Amino acid sequence: QVQLAESGGGLVQAGGSLRLSCVVSGPPSFSSYSMAWFRQAPGKEREFIAAINGGGSIVYGNSEKGRFAISRDNAKNTEYLQMHSLKPEDTAVYLCAASRLDLAQSHLKYDYWGQGTQVTVSS
Numbered sequence: 001q002v003q004l005a006e007s008g009g010g011l012v013q014a015g016g017s018l019r020l021s022c023v024v025s026g027p028p029s030f031s032s033y034s035m036a037w038f039r040q041a042p043g044k045e046r047e048f049i050a051a052i053n054g055g056g057s058i059v060y061g062n063s064e065k066g067r068f069a070i071s072r073d074n075a076k077n078t079e080y081l082q083m084h085s086l087k088p089e090d091t092a093v094y095l096c097a098a099s100r101l102d103l104a105q106s107h108l109k110y111d112y113w114g115q116g117t118q119v120t121v122s123s
Contacts, residue, residue, distance in 0.1 A: 002026040002112045004096050009117030012086055016121070020081040022096030022114055027077075030054070034099045035072055035079040038107055039092035039119075046095075046107045052079065059103045064090075086121045094119050 008020040020037070024030055031054030040046045048061040050070035058070055067086075072079040079096060094117050097110035104110065 002098060004098060004112055004114035006094065006096050006114040006117040009094060009119045011120045011122065014087055014121055014123050016086050017082070017084045018086065018119060020083070020094055020096075020117060020119075022079045022081075024077045024079075024098060024112075027098070030077040031074040032100070034101060034103050035070075036097045036099065036104070036110060037068075037070060037079075037081045037094060038097060039090075039094045040116075041092040044092075047092075048105045048107065049081065049094075051099075051103045051105065053102055057103060059105065061105065083119075086119075088121045088123045090119060090121050092119060093117070 003025045034053045036051035037049040050060045052058045052070045069082045096114045098112040099110040101109045
């Protein structure tokens with residue numbers, strides 16, 4: 001049973017930074033999974049932010065490249081999302097996900113999900 005647990009969300013002022021973490025438990029080989037971050041705001045579709053595979057290759061979605069950075073530590077079964085220059089429109093639930101498919105960008109390609117962590121950016 002693969003389980004994902006996010007942490008690091010919270011309330012931050014516009015222009016601030018946050019670092020989200022996602023710890024993965026259960027898989028025999030964490031490095032064989034592509035890991036991703038998505039976010040979902042109320043009334044909006046789930047949005048792809050970035051994905052990283054076990055070798056460190058990265059793909060970003062359209063909107064947040066330059067402000068957000070994804071990384072992972074295979075020894076700790078953990079992925080991260082460093083967010084800078086946060087804006088009120090970044091307010092959403094941020095979810096991590098794991099997939100056997102390499103650097104997938106559709107949420108439909110991800111098999112395992114965390115419960116999400118709320119990020120709220122005040123103006």
